[in-house]
Amino acid sequence: MQPASDSRTLPLLFQPYRLRGVTLKNRIVVSPMGTYSSEDGRLTPFQFAHYQRMAMGGAGLVILEQTFVTRAGRVSNGDPGLWADSQIEPMARLVSEMKRYGAKTAIQISHGGRKGGQQRAHEGNGPIGERDLAAGDEQLFPMGASAVPLSEGWQMPVEMSEAQIEGVIEAFAAGARRALLAGFDMLEVHMAHGYLLQSFLSPLANRRTDRWGGSLENRMRLPLAVVARLRATMPSSMPLLARLSVTDWIEGGWTEDDSVVLARKLREAGIDLIDCSSGGNMRAGATNSNLARGPGYQVELADRLRREAGIPTAAVGMIRTPQYAERILQAGQADLVCIGRQILFNPFWAHHAAWQMGVERDFSSWPEPYGWWLDKWAKALAANGEDPLGPERRG
Ligand SMILES: Cc1cc2nc3c(=O)[nH]c(=O)nc-3n(C[C@H](O)[C@H](O)[C@H](O)COP(=O)(O)O)c2cc1C
Structure with a gap:
């Protein structure tokens, strides 16, 4: 792991950070955040404006929102995709625009699993209903590790067959190939928040009795198989991150201890950094309420994986000020800091932080x-x- 380099000259937040062949200009990351604004999986002008502002704002890395590797595996009708070649061109155009501002760009690749069939978040965030269908949305049919719905009132997912599981592994590889053609600097594989890969990990959602369920080893099989396929598809100079729900926060669910075991395996499989989130696997009392737990509520998770699994981590979750972000890095609790809603609120957060900390005294990097x-x-x-x-x- 990279040492905390010379902190006398520059706050750690503004020191470069290297992952394989990619050097980030600072350690501020725009957390992946769904905008639910795509049309048939293609990026729209809103997303161009949104992400270009994020890049202009000075962060070292911008991670594009959850993007789906199959059409059937998307969560809402507004999600971006990497399931068709026609989705590459707009992404390539966006990535080249982002480069103008010195930001590196990653894309979060995912399969929605049993969380498929939702409304766009800003249109209700519940199951797709009559009104959405009348407005032209398509009904989506979730599939998952087991026939266990997200919560009461949610669609029953179809339990995936062996062939469907193998198909998903291939779809991740095909999505990665399209992302490479679009010119992304790195990929993040989404293994958090109850979407397909995490739902295989968690006994709350995975009740299978075949080689994809039961023991911890079996439950880790699909995420690890996806990582192996991704690594085989990507150049060795290109970083691969994983976002993990380090804990379900629910009795009988996925635990921090499980994450330590998985993180070691992910490191061996070629994951370069774990982006440490949590929760999202059950609807009631999870996804959204988890986002309001309190300042820095997941930092200890990043700290634990970093120490016990010996893998670089990113901390995320209600980190608002540069001073707090700097303390996390100085304490060695994480290598990078992801900022979500605070950057939605102020896309120029990174430049403002640099100004506040005396790192920028002019506007030459604006x-x-x-x-x-x-x-x-x-x-x-x-x-x-x-x-x-x-x-x-x-x-
Ligand atoms: C509007 C919105 C959309 C989000 N979409 C995603 C997503 O696509 N993928 C993901 O891993 N996390 C997603 N998240 C979670 C954020 O990346 C982040 O982990 C969370 O908001 C906590 O960080 P914060 O307190 O800095 O906002 C989303 C959060 C918000 C607020």
Whole structure:
């Protein structure tokens, strides 16, 4: 693992970080966040605007939202996909735009599993209903490790056959090949939040008695098979991250101890960093309420996997300020910090953090059309004893 390098000169948050052949300019990561704004899996102008703003905002790595490797395996009608060649071109255009701002771009690849068949989050986040169908949405039919619905009132998933499982492994490889053609710098495989791969891990959703269920070894088989196929598909210089729900937070579910075992195996299989999330495997009291647990509620999970599995980690979850993010890195609890909603709230979070921490004192790393003006503006403010992020003296 990379040592915390010279912290006297620069906060760790703004020191570069290397993963295989890719160097991030800083350790700030835009967490993958679904916008539910694609059309038939293709990126739309909103997503271009959204992700370009994230790249302009100064983060070292932007992870594109959960993107599905099969059409049948998507969660909502608004999800982006990598199941068709026609989806490559818009992604390639977006990735090349992102590069202008010095951000590296990853894409989170996934299969929705038993969580398929949901409304777009901003249209209700419940099961697809009559109104959605009347508005032109398609009914989606979830499949999963077992016929165990997400929660009461949710569609019963079809238990996947051996052939369907093998098909999903191939679909991940095909999706990865399309992502490579689009020019992404790295991939993140989604093994969290109750989607297909995590639902195989968790005994809450996996009741199978064949080689894909039962023992911990059997439950880990599909995620590990996917990672092996991905690694065989990707160049060795390209990083592969995994997002994990380190715990289900539910009695009888997937545990932190299980994650330590899995993390060691993932490291051996060629995963470079684990992005440590949690929860999402059951509806009631999980997915959304988990997002409000409290400041830094998952940091200890990243810390534990980093120490016990000897693998680099990213911490995520209600990390709002650069000072807190820096403390996490300084304490060696994680290697990278993912910021989600705080960056939705302020896409320029990373530049503001650099300004606050005295790392940026001009606007040379901002988009060029802004820099010239902002420089003059900040000088005018300084002449008045003010700072762009400080209080206004008059008014
Ligand atoms: C609108 C929204 C969409 C999200 N979509 C995804 C997703 O596509 N993939 C994923 O792994 N996590 C997703 N998450 C979880 C975030 O990546 C992040 O882990 C979570 O919001 C906690 O971090 P935060 O407190 O900084 O927002 C989403 C969260 C939000 C708020």
